[in-house]
Amino acid sequence: MMNNIKVERLLVNYKTLEMFKRFKEYGNQELSMLEDLESNIIENDSESPFFGIYYGNALVARMSLYKVSAKYDQYFNPPQDYLELWKLEVLPDYQGRGYGSALVKFAKEFQLPIKTNPRINSQTFWEKMGFQKAKYNMERDLGENPLIWTPKGVAEQSVS
């Protein structure tokens, strides 16, 4: 079944933004994209940091991915470019079909370390995907519960 799942980069347009409203984690990022589109600060159909999965014409799963530059890396050793992953979400009616896993697998294919700060209670999913808790460091993590995944040869940065 997983073979039929296609992950694609989402374009910023009114249709995408309308579909985003069905997701729980609709917030400042989406509102800001809408404002930028309305005021022509960004072009229609420009690339967004979101990737998603369609079921027919409906967007049913999505995540946001952003490459953080090595100079800001506080998580991995050696310090390097890594991916921040957020807003991984599958609409309730479409859960349990492997869409969440397909998105995470897609992110791993960039072969960069990944950091995410998932909602509490999704621990089991992330463990299954090979993520582990980063050692908590208050100055860096504040209220976050960061989880990390590392490709071969990459270790966690030690924190004081």
Place this chain on the structure above:
Amino acid sequence: MMNNIKVERLLVNYKTLEMFKRFKEYGNQELSMLEDLESNIIENDSESPFFGIYYGNALVARMSLYKVSAKYDQYFNPPQDYLELWKLEVLPDYQGRGYGSALVKFAKEFQLPIKTNPRINSQTFWEKMGFQKAKYNMERDLGENPLIWTPKGVAEQSVS
């Protein structure tokens, strides 16, 4: 009624950590405090970044506060020390009694700007407390929905 509410700094000890388990946002931070206590990395009854309100002997509300140094300030103008506030939470049976407001008022009394990244759907509360949305900047905010409060004479930093 607000006059009877006393906000106090919480000490790290087994009793506090046991009471933290009643809060929804129990995560890496609390687990890390417990490990540090068990392995004597931190002393019993040392100061924590948490402030809370007791009702009798029970901790019924809490928040975490941390002063971020001016050199890391990406939110305020002029750049300055500010407070990051997180895990503001009142136990369900004690909501609607002004405990949340009392905690935020306490934080404001330091007369430093405040930044928080609240859960979605708490918008009304934060507006009532004088907070406003920071202009979203993806590289800085990633998946966050930052809200800020500024004392007189402090403005928001403009972002590109």
